[in-house]
Structures are given as C-alpha cells and as structure tokens.
Amino acid sequence: MKDSPNDLYQKLLKGDRRAAARLITLVENADPSARQALKMLHRHSGGGHIVGMTGSPGSGKSTLTCRLARHYRDEDRSVGIICVDPSSPFTGGALLGDRVRMQELSGDPEVFIRSMGSRGALGGLSVATNDVINILDAFGKDVIIVETVGAGQVEIEVVKYTHTCIVVTMPGGGDEIQAIKAGILEIGDIFVVNKSDRDGAPRAVADLEMMLETKPGTSEEAWKPPVITTMALAGEGIDELAAAISAHRGFLVESGLLEEKTVQRMRAELLEILNLKVSRAAENALEEEGVGAELVRRMADREIDPHSAADEVVEYLLKRAGR
Amino acid sequence: MKDSPNDLYQKLLKGDRRAAARLITLVENADPSARQALKMLHRHSGGGHIVGMTGSPGSGKSTLTCRLARHYRDEDRSVGIICVDPSSPFTGGALLGDRVRMQELSGDPEVFIRSMGSRGALGGLSVATNDVINILDAFGKDVIIVETVGAGQVEIEVVKYTHTCIVVTMPGGGDEIQAIKAGILEIGDIFVVNKSDRDGAPRAVADLEMMLETKPGTSEEAWKPPVITTMALAGEGIDELAAAISAHRGFLVESGLLEEKTVQRMRAELLEILNLKVSRAAENALEEEGVGAELVRRMADREIDPHSAADEVVEYLLKRAGR
Numbered sequence: 001m002k003d004s005p006n007d008l009y010q011k012l013l014k015g016d017r018r019a020a021a022r023l024i025t026l027v028e029n030a031d032p033s034a035r036q037a038l039k040m041l042h043r044h045s046g047g048g049h050i051v052g053m054t055g056s057p058g059s060g061k062s063t064l065t066c067r068l069a070r071h072y073r074d075e076d077r078s079v080g081i082i083c084v085d086p087s088s089p090f091t092g093g094a095l096l097g098d099r100v101r102m103q104e105l106s107g108d109p110e111v112f113i114r115s116m117g118s119r120g121a122l123g124g125l126s127v128a129t130n131d132v133i134n135i136l137d138a139f140g141k142d143v144i145i146v147e148t149v150g151a152g153q154v155e156i157e158v159v160k161y162t163h164t165c166i167v168v169t170m171p172g173g174g175d176e177i178q179a180i181k182a183g184i185l186e187i188g189d190i191f192v193v194n195k196s197d198r199d200g201a202p203r204a205v206a207d208l209e210m211m212l213e214t215k216p217g218t219s220e221e222a223w224k225p226p227v228i229t230t231m232a233l234a235g236e237g238i239d240e241l242a243a244a245i246s247a248h249r250g251f252l253v254e255s256g257l258l259e260e261k262t263v264q265r266m267r268a269e270l271l272e273i274l275n276l277k278v279s280r281a282a283e284n285a286l287e288e289e290g291v292g293a294e295l296v297r298r299m300a301d302r303e304i305d306p307h308s309a310a311d312e313v314v315e316y317l318l319k320r321a322g323r
Numbered sequence: 324m325k326d327s328p329n330d331l332y333q334k335l336l337k338g339d340r341r342a343a344a345r346l347i348t349l350v351e352n353a354d355p356s357a358r359q360a361l362k363m364l365h366r367h368s369g370g371g372h373i374v375g376m377t378g379s380p381g382s383g384k385s386t387l388t389c390r391l392a393r394h395y396r397d398e399d400r401s402v403g404i405i406c407v408d409p410s411s412p413f414t415g416g417a418l419l420g421d422r423v424r425m426q427e428l429s430g431d432p433e434v435f436i437r438s439m440g441s442r443g444a445l446g447g448l449s450v451a452t453n454d455v456i457n458i459l460d461a462f463g464k465d466v467i468i469v470e471t472v473g474a475g476q477v478e479i480e481v482v483k484y485t486h487t488c489i490v491v492t493m494p495g496g497g498d499e500i501q502a503i504k505a506g507i508l509e510i511g512d513i514f515v516v517n518k519s520d521r522d523g524a525p526r527a528v529a530d531l532e533m534m535l536e537t538k539p540g541t542s543e544e545a546w547k548p549p550v551i552t553t554m555a556l557a558g559e560g561i562d563e564l565a566a567a568i569s570a571h572r573g574f575l576v577e578s579g580l581l582e583e584k585t586v587q588r589m590r591a592e593l594l595e596i597l598n599l600k601v602s603r604a605a606e607n608a609l610e611e612e613g614v615g616a617e618l619v620r621r622m623a624d625r626e627i628d629p630h631s632a633a634d635e636v637v638e639y640l641l642k643r644a645g646r
Contacts, residue, residue: 035630042628086476130629152475153409259623266622266629267615271606273633278601283594292590299589300582305365306453306589307358310596321641 005036020139027131045137052159053147055168060194063232065147071242072143078110080136084158085149127276129158130269160187161265164248168192171200188225190244196229223251285317328359343462350454368460375482376470378491383517386555388470394565395466401433403459407481408472450599452481453592483510484588487571491515494523513567519552546574608640
C-alpha cells in the first residue's frame with residue numbers, strides 16, 4: 001500500500017528509515033505527493049550541520065567521508081551521507097564508493113546513505129539534492145555530508161552553499177597540486193591533502209597555503225581555511241579534520257555567519273527551483289501544438305531568428321497565464 | 324568609432340573579418356546591438372556544414388581540427404573553428420590549442436578561429452556558441468568546426484546538435500577505450516581512434532565497433548557510425564575522416580535527415596535561449612525589493628518551504644507582467 005504524504009511525514013518524524021527512503025524516491029521521481037511531505041517537514045529542518053565534500057576523482061573523498069562518519073558515530077552523533085554523481089544515470093542504488101562504505105557502516109541505524117544520479121536532468125539534480133538534504137535534516141541527522149564524485153561545475157554548485165565545504169586534493173605526480181581548478185579555491189572552508197604519505201605532500205600543503213594567503217578580498221575577521229593532511233585509508237588525520245569542522249561551525253555561530261550562510265543557501269535553493277520551474281514551463285510551451293513546432297519551422301526557413309522566436313514564446317506564455 | 328548593427332551586418336556580408344570578430348565580442352558581452360545584427364544575419368545563414376568535435380582532453384582534438392581545416396583549405400573550402408572551453412573564464416583570446424593552430428593556419432584569411440570561455444554562465448555559453456556558429460555561417464564559412472576542450476555535460480550539449488558529430492578517443496593504457504562515457508556513444512556520427520600508433524589501437528577499434536553494433540534502437544536505414552583511425556600529428560587518416568564527413572553529409576541530404584537535424588538544432592537553440600531568458604527574469608525578480616529577500620527570510624525562519632516560495636515568485640512574475 002502506498003503511504004500518503006502525511007503518513008510518510010509522521011513516520012519520518014518517528015525515525016522510520018524506510019519512510020525516509022521512500023520519500024526520497026518520490027522526490028527523485030518528481031512525485032507530487034513528495035511536495036506535500038516536504039512542505040510539512042520544512043519546519044522540522046534546520047538543525048543539522050551540512051558538510052560538502054568535493055575534489056577530483058581518486059582523491060579519496062569516499063574513504064574520507066566514511067572515516068568522518070565513523071568518527072561522528074563514535075561521538076554518538078547521527079549521520080546522513082548523500083553521494084552526488086552527475087555523470088551517473090543511476091539513482092538510489094549503491095555506487096562503488098557506497099559499497100565500500102556500506103560494508104563499514106551497514107547495520108548502524110544512525111547512518112543513512114543515499115546516492116543521487118543525474119537521470120539526465122542537470123538542474124533537477126541540484127534541486128533533488130537540496131530536497132534530500134532537507135529530508136535528512138528533518139529526519140534528525142546531526143551531520144549531513146554531501147559528497148560529490150568529481151569536481152565538475154554541477155558538483156561545485158551542489159556543495160557551494162553547505163555550511164562547511166571541504167575541498168579534497170592529493171599530492172600530484174610532480175610538483176603541482178591536483179585538481180585545484182578555478183572557482184574551487186573560493187568555495188573551500190577547509191582544504192584536505194589526502195594520501196599525505198605520497199611524495200610531494202609537504203609541497204602540496206605549502207602550495208595550497210600560499211594560494212590561500214594570496215586569495216584576494218580576505219579581511220582580518222574572515223575565516224582562514226586550514227589545510228589538513230590526512231591518510232584516509234589508515235584513518236590518520238580524521239580527528240584533526242573533525243576538529244576543523246567543529247572550529248568552523250563555532251566560527252560561523254559566533255560571527256553570526258551561520259545565519260548568513262543559511263540565508264545564502266535558501267536563496268540558492270529558491271533560485272534553482274525557480275529555474276527548473278520556469279524552464280519546464282518554457283519547454284512545455286514548446287511542446288504545445290502550433291507554438292514550438294511552428295516557430296522552429298519558421299526559424300529553419302530563416303524567417304525568424306532564434307532570439308526573436310524566444311521572445312514570441314515568452315509573449316505566448318504571459319498571454320496564456322493572463323487568460 | 325563604434326559600428327552600428329547595420330554597419331557590422333553590411334561589412335560582415337562583404338567578408339570583413341574584423342567586423343565578424345567585433346560582432347562576436349558583442350555577442351559575448353550580451354550587447355543589445357548584437358541582437359539586431361544577429362536578426363539581420365539570420366536569413367543569410369544555413370549554408371555551412373556544422374561539425375562537432377568532442378572527446379576526452381588529451382585525445383588530440385585540436386590537432387585533428389587543425390589537420391581537417393588544412394584539408395578543407397586544400398580543397399579551397401573556407402573554415403570556421405570555434406573552440407569551447409567551459410572551464411576557462413577566458414573568451415576571445417588564444418587558448419593553448421589555438422596557438423598551435425594559429426602557427427599553422429595563420430595568415431589564411433579563409434580560416435576564422437575563435438575561443439569561447441565560460442564567463443561563469445553555463446547556460447549562456449551554449450547560447451553564445453550557437454550565436455557564433457550562426458555568425459560564421461552567415462559569414463559564408465563552408466565548414467564550421469565546433470571543438471570542445473573536454474567531454475563534460477556542457478560540452479556534449481554544445482556539439483549534440485551539429486550536422487556531423489565526431490567523437491575522438493585514443494587507445495587506453497590497458498585494454499579499454501578512454502573516455503567513452505554514458506551519453507557520448509549516442510551523439511557520435513563518426514568515431515575516431517586517434518594516436519593509432521599506440522599499443523591497443525586495434526583493440527580500441529574493435530571495442531568501439533562492438534559497442535556501436537550493440538547500440539539499441541538502430542534500424543536498417545540508419546547511419547552506421549564508422550570508426551576511423553588517425554595519427555593527427557603525422558596527418559594520417561585525415562583524408563579518410565574528411566571522406567567520412569562527406570559521406571555523412573551525403574547520407575543526411577539523401578535521407579532527408581539534414582532538414583530534420585536542422586529543425587532539431589533550431590529547437591535546441593530556441594530552448595536554450597528561452598531557458599536563459601526565463602531564468603534571468605526569475606533571478607531579477609529575486610533581486611527586487613520585498614520579493615526575494617522577504618521570501619528567503621521566511622524560508623530561513625521555516626515559515627515557508629522552498630517549493631512553495633518558488634510558486635510565490637512565479638505568481639509575482641505573472642501578476643507583474645499582467646499589469
């Protein structure tokens with residue numbers, strides 16, 4: 001039997017894992033009943049600390065996330081893990097990294113792991129990921145770790161507005177740090193050089209610290225992103241990383257920036273839902289008889305240019321809404 | 324003195340390269356006068372054959388593009404090259420690959436090369452790239468090659484609707500083909516195994532051919548994507564590649580699919596302009612006093628959930644448009 005939105009809501013607040021999993025599936029399927037449950041759950045969210053974990057593939061983010069989750073469990077804090085992979089069409093199932101984790105974390109009812117694939121919808125993935133963060137937040141998870149598979153543009157968008165964003169790198173083959181791309185330096189609150197037993201680790205740390213020091217627009221009172229060295233596989237450096245996350249949280253609370261970050265996050269979330277919504281409305285209008293096909297035909301016949309055609313669709317949308 | 328849209332239009336039709344370059348810069352800056360010139364130029368476009376060139380970084384796309392351009396020049400056909408790099412914030416200037424090419428192709432007035440960076444606007448890059456394709460098309464280029472730096476999702480979107488899409492790979496380290504990711508097999512009309520002197524090339528060709536044969540939904544009359552081996556640096560296989568492009572063009576014309584592809588392309592272009600347009604309208608609404616900030620505050624205070632807040636913005640937009 002299918003649960004009503006209210007059933008799911010009630011069960012979720014009581015800590016029913018299967019209800020949480022079902023609601024997430026409804027979110028992924030863009031089921032209208034998910035909207036209802038999300039609406040009811042919203043006032044219960046806001047308690048969790050949201051941690052983003054990004055960096056190049058192979059830098060060891062999955063192992064780091066797993067070790068961090070175990071650290072929190074040892075402190076008796078509950079953990080949600082969302083693994084975002086825009087390049088994978090799969091959703092819900094266990095990705096490779098998950099399988100490793102599941103062996104380590106399975107059986108612990110206080111750890112909730114979920115993978116999010118693309119399903120072909122770029123904008124949709126960000127929105128769905130935010131929905132799942134909110135669900136796990138309302139579900140009472142103390143820490144929610146959003147881990148990305150790579151560090152592509154979609155992935156950076158997804159972790160950009162977390163409370164604490166961790167950027168993971170590793171020593172490069174030569175004297176360079178891998179995967180510190182344009183845009184990623186700006187979003188990191190904590191930097192990790194993982195696989196720190198490899199050649200070039202001290203150099204990687206020094207390079208990173210130099211890059212961070214010369215970052216423009218840094219004021220006296222601003223947070224100074226620390227660079228932590230870890231060996232995630234051996235479990236080394238995890239306590240230091242967790243301490244840095246705590247310190248960052250403390251800084252956010254004391255400086256009043258937690259509030260500001262929450263507002264930024266809400267704004268970004270609202271904008272993404274809006275973008276998805278208006279884009280879908282536009283796409284649907286193009287599907288309507290006599291609108292899209294006719295305009296495209298006129299474009300192909302070189303009667304109207306694409307920008308003017310887009311103006312006509314907008315006119316049509318507004319006219320229809322005004323009816 | 325600044326040229327008027329009409330001046331640019333007139334000069335461009337007369338073959339003035341500097342006018343073409345200036346108009347492209349206006350497009351990149353989203354200058355309103357670009358819209359006017361694009362509108363006038365539209366009816367002069369449609370003659371060029373648009374070739375997409377994508378594949379993983381390091382597979383040799385730049386060299387291949389350069390060799391292909393020289394091949395067309397030997398046949399006295401004019402060439403436009405657009406190099407799309409979503410990860411680069413730069414636009415207009417010469418990227419690394421361009422510099423190599425420029426040495427080889429510079430001084431030839433019938434080759435026009437342009438790089439397109441991201442400028443931070445994802446949706447914007449696709450739209451701007453389409454505008455530049457249309458400009459070079461109206462400028463009279465016989466072949467327009469759109470080359471991407473990598474094979475990310477934005478890059479695939481950019482080459483997906485070209486007339487002939489070439490996917491470039493190279494033999495992997497072991498027995499696998501590099502960079503044939505989900506989604507890229509579907510968009511290729513021609514596959515190239517470049518650096519075919521490397522170990523594993525025959526295996527890479529065989530693997531690709533097998534993947535293509537088992538591709539679902541292929542009918543008898545459909546185009547069978549060939550797999551071409553090249554050594555771009557040595558100029559080997561370029562004639563075969565050019566012949567495959569010709570054959571594909573011939574197939575498109577005879578089957579009536581050229582028309583269909585043009586329509587698909589127009590539709591995709593229209594949709595992207597629409598998405599950009601409505602997204603910007605939504606974003607601007609959020610900036611307005613008393614709309615965005617107020618809603619975000621209510622979201623942060625857990626009074627309203629993000630999806631309901633998005634509904635309110637849409638209501639506001641429609642109400643305002645109806646005034």
